[in-house]
Amino acid sequence: MIDLIDTYWLYFLVGQYPHGPLGGLALTLILAVLGLLFAFPLGLVFGIARVSPWRCVRWPVSALIQVVRGTPLLMVIFWAYFFLPSLTGQNTDQFWTMLTALVVFDAAYLAEIIRAGIQGIGKGQTESARSLGFSYLDAMRLVILPQVVRNMLPSLVNQFVATIKETSLGYIIGLTEVSFIATQINTQVLTKPAEVYLLLGLTYFILCFGLSRFAFWLERHHQQRTLAKAHA
Amino acid sequence: MIKIERVNKWYGSYHALVDITEDVAKGEVVVVCGPSGSGKSTLIRTLNRLEPIQSGRIVVDGVDAYGRHVKLNAFRSRIGFVFQQFNLFPHISVLENCTLAPTRLRGLKPSEARDEALTLLDRVGLAAKARAYPGELSGGQQQRVAIARALAMRPPLMLFDEPTSALDPEMVGEVLLVMRDLARDGMTMVCVTHEMGFARDVADRVLFMDQGKVLERAVPSEFFARPEHPRLRQFLSDIRTPFLQAA
Secondary structure, eight states: HHHHHHHHHHHHHHHTTTTTOOOHHHHHHHHHHHHHHHHHHHHHHHHHHHHSOOHHHHHHHHHHHHHHHTSSSHHHHHHIIHHHHHHSSSSOHHHHHHHHHHHHHHHOOOOOHHHHHHHSOOOOOHHHHHHOOHHHHHHHIIIHHHHHHHHHHHHHHHHHHHHHHHHHGGGTTTTHHHHHHHHHHHHHHHHHHHHHHHHHHHHHHHHHHHHHHHHHHHHHHHHHHHHHHHHH | OEEEEEEEEEETTEEEEEEEEEEETTTTTEEEETTSSSSHHHHHHTTSSOOOOOOEEEETEEEEEEEETTTTTHHHHHHEOOOOOOOOOTSHHHHHHHHHHHHSOOOOOHHHHHHHHHEEEEEEOGGGGGTOOOGGGGGGHHHHHHHHHHHHHHOSSSEEEEETTSSSSSHHHHHEEEEEEEEHHTOEEEEEEHHHHHHHOOEEEEEEEEEEEEEEEEOOHHHHOOOOOOHHHHHHHHHOOHHHHHH
């Protein structure tokens, strides 16, 4: 196992870089970070649209979200892979294909987290903002969303954990993220599949478990702060 | 200041407001009381259009509230509204609660808004709490901040929807004190409240509502001494003998 790590650690971490495209764990993390980074504003817009008082905004976005949430990510990736080029007329490389799929998929899930957050705030907040003379969108932007985003920080970290694991499906379209690299290593070594995939599993686990604990800590921290305020 | 003409409101088939016609003059303090479900909160919420109405007309400060061309946000910004549940913004400080609307909607510079807010907070006795967060205040303090926040928009009219009903008994007084102070300064006020002492001392007129109708309107002395409507007599005797009722 040690010699396995000794030989392949760099390949595992960054793929063929700098002699080829960046891959491995680095690519996995970059994909997850960018995926969530782009999905967040989109999810925010979708989430607001989901509770919009205007039907023409609410319905199409709700339909899109339901379709995406009712579909496995693998399907979304296939759509992005086969459908996107025919739409744009250009061949999209694996990285952007995967990123597009991740962003659409995560945005749909984030939208539901944000919708629940908005609905959890209580209509008194909106009413008092509107009574002061704020428009609906200003009330959303200045009063509701800051509270929602603060409340949903733990969910956001959990979504990041999910995204990290989701990037492994990039394997299917030949994206050289860490699972793909692990498979490559396995093919080269041939005799140690258990060790190779144990290492891969451990890598995911350490990352995701650490982040989950962080989300849990955030949640407790938030609870304590709210409690402390309530008792002050 | 306020003209209410033949206003009707239904919740589904429930007739919540029945042909209400009332006037409130500038500088007048009107208290609306009545049993729960009588429509008094609904009525006050229609005045700044928090609730839609199905027929009739409401004119506030010369603006037809339900008119087609009303600029709703500008209209609302000229009416202070105080809620039963305070509804302060919990994620920003007391001071920011009072400066948010003035800086965004009245175009004040942050420093001007801050000075004005501190003056108002001082007026409600809470200048020392300017940097605190709403969650750190007692109910009575929160409601006083809510009043200051509403006043920060410099409205010519203040509406109070049961401002003391969510408070512990010992905190009711401090909020009423602020409201008395406002009334003394000549603010036009409409208050839905069960505080009969406040109605007696401060109101120019008291309205009694039941089942969506205004059954009686009178100056406080008449209202309490010579109630005409049997339903009002019943109501007044009920609130005077809570112990007997409980027994």
